[in-house]
Amino acid sequence: MFKADPIVTLEENIVRIERLFDAPIQLVWEVWTNPVHIEKWWGPKGFTNPTVNFDFKVGGSYRIVMRSPEGVDYPIIGKFLEITPFQSFVISDLVDEHPDEWVKEVQKMAGITGDREILNSKLRVLFEENEGKTKVVLITEFANNQIRDGFANSGMKEGWSESFEKLEANALPNPNQISLEKKLKHSQELVFNAFANPLTIDTWWGPSGFKTTTKTMDFKVGGKWVFTMVGPDGKVWPNTIQYKEIRKFDYLEYLHGSGEENKNDDFLVNVYLIALDKNQTLVKMQMTFPDTNVRNAVIAFGAIESGHQTLSRLNQYLEK
Structure with missing residues (x-):
């Protein structure tokens, strides 16, 4: 150690x-x-x-x-x-x-x-x-x-x-993990529903300047959310999330990757929604990668900043 x-x-x-x-x-x-x-x-x-x-x-x-x-x-x-x-x-x-x-x-x-x-x-x-x-x-x-x-x-x-x-x-998280946390001044149920709603998730998901477009979303254990993200430079990023566990209203677990068959780029995400008060929720997102090198490469690419921007956009969406 x-x-x-x-x-x-x-x-x-x-x-x-x-x-x-x-x-x-x-x-x-x-x-x-x-x-x-x-x-x-x-x-x-x-x-x-x-x-x-x-x-x-x-x-x-x-x-x-x-x-x-x-x-x-x-x-x-x-x-x-x-x-x-x-x-x-x-x-x-x-x-x-x-x-x-x-x-x-x-x-x-x-x-x-x-x-x-x-x-x-x-x-x-x-x-x-x-x-x-x-x-x-x-x-x-x-x-x-x-x-x-x-x-x-x-x-x-x-x-x-x-x-x-x-x-x-x-x-500090484990060597192969990233941990993001943010307190939102909204109820646990409201935050959970923002993750679960296929009609509105596009409005807040992704870093600043990115546009998310959902192709299909089956919000259930074993279901998949298939979507694309378009960056400010016009580059298209394919994404697939497969839900492994859903616990209403406090926990999500899913595999997140590009969805491309020739890529082995999935990583595990655990999302904890902790009710601190009636209208205050702590969002904890823990991402687990295959090893430290992959984790560090993702961090260098801007994963932490992107995650914070996404949670900030979620907060702005809920305030509306």
Whole structure:
């Protein structure tokens, strides 16, 4: 099993932490920027994240509430200052809502006094891919070296190390899989019916700029949905889905491929529709490929971005 330990170095006003992950950059970026994934891994072992608000755009705000095993909340708030897709993002890291006891302890370790605002920092997260693996570099900039040392001595390395372990175990999919998740503000039944309706599925299925045309759709176990997708460049993509299991209203399982006899390109898709509330559904799509090389090739072709665009189009369709 792949195992990488984080590397920590101290620079002028900066704590730098590096960690290597055995996954393509698109997958690692996904689990760092999608709030549904962030709540699975952020924080040391034993910590949960009951609140993850993530308006991932320049100028957007975020708020993550980490809850310790003892039930103490450590809210982290800030704004997104810079975003370069699949390369880096920069956030302000504000401790305004952290407990007073934590603030006093860190100030004591740093040998400083005064307002808590002096503990605020800026975090730059860099992503670098090499041969299918992704290095993540965290560069946290503090007001001075005293505060840098206070944080470094307060368990910063250990906290991030445990977060990274949770990220690998709880957020990254298996080496031959892709996992997409999105929360929709619609009922479980409404979302299920959007997948099941042959008269309307063409209006939302597929990435942005693609047009889907259904030839036949027999929505039942053993039935097939045969359709074409035409890209913005006019290229036609034949598709066939064969339903293996349907559980009303919370689960679909199907084989998806081109349907061409001379191609062995089918992959398995599991769709979970989890009712979080009366009008909120978590859509989880898990795609399983023959091996890691096929998975990585599909990711390089844009599968993750295409999947998100499709789910966004589904959300827009339901809102109408």
